[in-house]
Amino acid sequence: MSNRSQSSERTRASAPAERATIGLVAKTAGVSRATVSRVMNGNPRVAPELAQRVRLAAEELGYAPSPVARSLALGRTGIIAMLVPDLGNPMFQGVLHGLTDAAAKENYRLLVADSNENLHEEPVLATEARRRCDGLVLCAPRMPDEQLLELTPQLEPFVLINRELPETSTPSLTIDFAAGIRDLVTHLLSLGHRRLAYLAGPDTSASNRARVRALHKAAQDTFELVEVACGATFADGHAVADQLTDLNVTAVVAYNDLVAFGTLSRLHELGINVPSQMSIVGFDDIPFVRYTTPPLTTASVPMDQLGPQAWQRLWALMNGEAPEKNVRVRPRLEVRGSTGPAPR
Amino acid sequence: MSNRSQSSERTRASAPAERATIGLVAKTAGVSRATVSRVMNGNPRVAPELAQRVRLAAEELGYAPSPVARSLALGRTGIIAMLVPDLGNPMFQGVLHGLTDAAAKENYRLLVADSNENLHEEPVLATEARRRCDGLVLCAPRMPDEQLLELTPQLEPFVLINRELPETSTPSLTIDFAAGIRDLVTHLLSLGHRRLAYLAGPDTSASNRARVRALHKAAQDTFELVEVACGATFADGHAVADQLTDLNVTAVVAYNDLVAFGTLSRLHELGINVPSQMSIVGFDDIPFVRYTTPPLTTASVPMDQLGPQAWQRLWALMNGEAPEKNVRVRPRLEVRGSTGPAPR
DNA sequence: TTGTATGCGTTATCAC
DNA sequence: GTGATAACGCATACAA
Numbered sequence: 033m034s035n036r037s038q039s040s041e042r043t044r045a046s047a048p049a050e051r052a053t054i055g056l057v058a059k060t061a062g063v064s065r066a067t068v069s070r071v072m073n074g075n076p077r078v079a080p081e082l083a084q085r086v087r088l089a090a091e092e093l094g095y096a097p098s099p100v101a102r103s104l105a106l107g108r109t110g111i112i113a114m115l116v117p118d119l120g121n122p123m124f125q126g127v128l129h130g131l132t133d134a135a136a137k138e139n140y141r142l143l144v145a146d147s148n149e150n151l152h153e154e155p156v157l158a159t160e161a162r163r164r165c166d167g168l169v170l171c172a173p174r175m176p177d178e179q180l181l182e183l184t185p186q187l188e189p190f191v192l193i194n195r196e197l198p199e200t201s202t203p204s205l206t207i208d209f210a211a212g213i214r215d216l217v218t219h220l221l222s223l224g225h226r227r228l229a230y231l232a233g234p235d236t237s238a239s240n241r242a243r244v245r246a247l248h249k250a251a252q253d254t255f256e257l258v259e260v261a262c263g264a265t266f267a268d269g270h271a272v273a274d275q276l277t278d279l280n281v282t283a284v285v286a287y288n289d290l291v292a293f294g295t296l297s298r299l300h301e302l303g304i305n306v307p308s309q310m311s312i313v314g315f316d317d318i319p320f321v322r323y324t325t326p327p328l329t330t331a332s333v334p335m336d337q338l339g340p341q342a343w344q345r346l347w348a349l350m351n352g353e354a355p356e357k358n359v360r361v362r363p364r365l366e367v368r369g370s371t372g373p374a375p376r
Numbered sequence: 377m378s379n380r381s382q383s384s385e386r387t388r389a390s391a392p393a394e395r396a397t398i399g400l401v402a403k404t405a406g407v408s409r410a411t412v413s414r415v416m417n418g419n420p421r422v423a424p425e426l427a428q429r430v431r432l433a434a435e436e437l438g439y440a441p442s443p444v445a446r447s448l449a450l451g452r453t454g455i456i457a458m459l460v461p462d463l464g465n466p467m468f469q470g471v472l473h474g475l476t477d478a479a480a481k482e483n484y485r486l487l488v489a490d491s492n493e494n495l496h497e498e499p500v501l502a503t504e505a506r507r508r509c510d511g512l513v514l515c516a517p518r519m520p521d522e523q524l525l526e527l528t529p530q531l532e533p534f535v536l537i538n539r540e541l542p543e544t545s546t547p548s549l550t551i552d553f554a555a556g557i558r559d560l561v562t563h564l565l566s567l568g569h570r571r572l573a574y575l576a577g578p579d580t581s582a583s584n585r586a587r588v589r590a591l592h593k594a595a596q597d598t599f600e601l602v603e604v605a606c607g608a609t610f611a612d613g614h615a616v617a618d619q620l621t622d623l624n625v626t627a628v629v630a631y632n633d634l635v636a637f638g639t640l641s642r643l644h645e646l647g648i649n650v651p652s653q654m655s656i657v658g659f660d661d662i663p664f665v666r667y668t669t670p671p672l673t674t675a676s677v678p679m680d681q682l683g684p685q686a687w688q689r690l691w692a693l694m695n696g697e698a699p700e701k702n703v704r705v706r707p708r709l710e711v712r713g714s715t716g717p718a719p720r
Numbered sequence: 721t722t723g724t725a726t727g728c729g730t731t732a733t734c735a736c
Numbered sequence: 737g738t739g740a741t742a743a744c745g746c747a748t749a750c751a752a
Contacts, residue, residue: 099508
């Protein structure tokens with residue numbers, strides 16, 4: 033092991049930069065390693081004079097405890113990880129910030145991993161990330177229930193966001209997509225729309241399936257529904273818009289705001305006016321859709337709450353407590369300029 | 377130490393779930409820990425029969441080597457970290473993806489930390505992240521040169537993106553902001569604009585300072601320049617747009633695309649037509665500004681290259697080699713619909 | 721080829 | 737209060 037002495041003999045411009053260890057500090061300060069450890073951890077019952085000597089030596093040697101060794105000895109890392117399918121989605125960025133801040137208050141740091149919508153990488157990333165830290169937040173994992181269920185023992189403690197896992201005690205934070213969709217549809221129906229297109233998200237997305245279910249349920253006898261394969265990004269929404277003209281629909285329900293925004297842009301390019309010729313609604317209420325032209329009607333998800341709530345539950349789990357299994361937050365209908373009366 | 381037996385006696389719904397260690401696997405398979413280690417690491421010179429026994433035991437016990445212990449023993453973690461001031465910026469997301477993929481090819485994983493434009497957190501995050509992994513990529517760090525210089529020994533090996541550090545051998549990848557700004561300004565001048573506003577980014581941003589310098593240099597006798605404090609986000613750009621009307625300018629140079637986009641939106645709300653009444657340019661060419669209305673004229677930064685390039689240099693550093701100090705990529709002027717002839 | 725012994729850097733137990 | 741010393745879980749010279 034430890035061929036670091038070798039590697040430092042290779043061609044390199046910079047200094048060797050061997051890090052000081054607790055042992056070196058101890059020797060330098062003329063105390064035991066135990067004492068150094070105590071001082072570094074702010075243990076009060078060490079003689080002030082010794083403490084000072086230790087601090088001096090540490091400062092001089094540029095010593096800082098190795099987090100890796102510390103983690104091994106402690107059996108905990110002080111880190112939690114969050115796995116998302118797409119960091120480009122502002123929705124997840126909102127969760128990220130909330131989680132970072134909440135965890136920081138308990139002196140925990142957040143590690144972020146992005147599976148980039150890659151289904152195969154997801155379980156690997158999740159498992160690996162989990163083993164390097166003390167807990168996990170899984171945001172909208174794409175893998176199927178069975179796989180997630182199978183991985184559960186290795187991933188615990190973890191919290192789910194945007195998805196539930198039946199038959200387990202895994203806490204989850206979900207959006208009431210059905211309610212959100214109902215509100216959006218009701219709004220569109222009240223405007224006279226009777227034939228809607230749904231721009232579907234990734235078929236690996238559980239929340240997409242939830243939306244589809246809610247739409248079909250609502251459609252019963254009240255309106256026609258056309259489902260169009262799309263995706264989750266701005267580019268996806270932009271690309272799909274051309275198909276819309278042939279569908280004979282007067283309103284579009286997009287998988288999320290990003291898609292809605294993309295579609296909005298393309299429709300504008302095509303000279304199709306929103307909302308007079310076509311209404312469009314999104315989902316999430318990400319920060320800037322209130323500024324699009326026209327501003328986007330959407331189902332507003334209270335993103336700020338997700339991060340802190342996730343932390344609270346994860347923290348409970350890490351302390352051996354059992355938080356409530358599932359909390360479902362209900363989106364609020366945000367009517368803006370992208371919806372209007374059905375044409376004709 | 378190790379009071380884990382205590383904690384597992386607390387109130388908890390799930391199973392104890394003590395992880396199997398190499399020792400347990402060894403005992404179960406009836407071999408030494410060394411042999412287990414060899415098998416787990418794919419060492420070929422173990423008797424097939426033994427190897428099989430080990431694999432069986434490992435499988436049965438759900439054993440996987442502890443990354444923490446492994447890191448300690450090996451002196452390396454197989455992880456690199458990337459620190460960004462704002463993950464919401466698509467520019468950094470581009471770097472992130474490129475870096476993730478490039479590092480993955482060498483079996484390295486990427487850890488992301490977001491300082492959220494918090495100047496004080498930045499050095500702490502950087503130092504802490506670095507100590508938990510083998511190398512660092514610092515994206516547009518906001519801390520002053522002196523501080524970065526002071527931290528250098530603790531952060532090495534690391535690579536800078538969007539910023540240089542004089543008097544060191546730290547490799548950096550920078551954008552030729554001056555050239556980009558020159559191209560944009562030349563374009564605007566050719567359209568007859570003679571009085572421009574610059575929407576300034578965070579004053580902690582080195583690249584903002586570079587843009588300002590380039591602008592002032594270009595301004596000499598050729599046009600008037602009004603500098604307006606703004607920021608780096610869509611919301612910042614949106615908020616600042618109201619001031620523009622009183623400035624008597626015909627064109628706006630935004631700190632980046634996000635700001636430009638925000639301004640674009642607000643101008644539209646205000647009924648100010650772009651580009652007939654006001655021209656506007658951004659910087660970066662983030663994915664969707666080609667779809668805004670009108671599409672944004674901008675200086676296109678080859679984002680895809682940044683991640684892989686950063687990895688290549690970091691990899692070299694980690695192997696004791698010394699890559700070239702600084703590589704400056706030149707943005708390409710991308711003329712789209714947001715710029716037009718100066719009014720009157 | 722396999723096992724033994726030791727080290728990685730830290731914390732914690734237990735004597736002093 | 738302080739210092740030996742044994743963990744933590746793994747990898748690797750070295751010996752067998």
